[in-house]
Amino acid sequence: MSLDPFTLPDxxxxxxTFLFAIAGTLLALRKDYDIVGVCTVAFAGSVGGGLLRDGLFLQQGPPSITTNGNYLILILLGALIGIAFQQLMPRLQLLIDIVDALCLGAYAVVGCDKAILAGMALPAVVLVGIVNAVGGGILRDILIREEPLxxxxxxxxxxxxxxxxLTFVILSSFSSINHFEAGLFTIFITFTLRALAIRFNWQTSSLAYRPPKVAAHSNDS
Structure with a gap:
């Protein structure tokens, strides 16, 4: 197994980060937030997963977004552009959906890879990967006081x-291919599955037990 880290192109x-900041901005604007609220939601929605990964699980120094000022600049720029052109932003929804489908796999891989290199057990690796991929959305929804989507x-x-x-962990831990190749294959698989879920509206369902309704019988007099 190769321990070369998987890294995303800058x-x-x-x-x-920029597009997710815009998406968070649009959500905050629909809530009638001011500039502070808009920037906070944009920040959480774009880099929240990385904050949870580094702050809760890895704890290997300052989160990466605080050691690279480009992220904060891009988030602020995305918020300002979202505010200035909010009437035109819905036209970017398809692009945001495509990027989101790509990032779902990409950030899952990054989270898993960092957890593997940190020496975590494989179940924890999967957990960190999922949190890295979807944690931003959870933080965003909590901030706007909505049940996480x-x-x-x-x-x-x-x-x-x-x-x-699971795909990345299996390929990187139990096969001869390196992390980069495993990561690319994982991103392809997740993007394809997410695109198919959108196209065919594949959905989860509630696990709550609902007793069958009993039809009411009217009494004839």
Whole structure:
């Protein structure tokens, strides 16, 4: 097994941060937030997963977004552009959906890879990968006082991230291919599954037990 780390190209990481900051901004604007609220939601939605990964699990020094000022600049720029052009931003929804599908796998891989290199047990590696992939959305929804979207029945999302994490862990830990090749294959698999879930509306369902309704019988007089 190769322990060479999997790293995303800077242009991909920066571009995803910028677009997710815009997406968070639009959500905050629909809540009528001011500039502080907008920037906070944009920050959480774009880099929240990395903050949870580094702060809760890895604890290997300051989170990466605080050691590279480019992230904060891009988040602020995304928030300002989202505010200035909010009427035109809905046209970017398809692009945001495509980038989100790519990032779901990419950030799952990054989280798993960092956890493996930190010496974590494989179940914990999968957990860190999922948190890195979807944690930003959870923080964003909590900040705007909404039930996290991923907790409710809906299109496959966390399930796709789980498949991606398991794929990467199996390939990188039990095969001869290196982490970079395993990461690329995982991103392809997760992007494909997420695209199919959107296309065919594959959804999860509630696990709550609902007793069958008993039809009411009217009494004839």
């Amino acid at each position: 242009w991909f990481d920066y571009g995803a 991923i907790f409710r029945p809906g299109q496959f999302y966390v399930a796709v991230a789980l498949v991606g994490c």
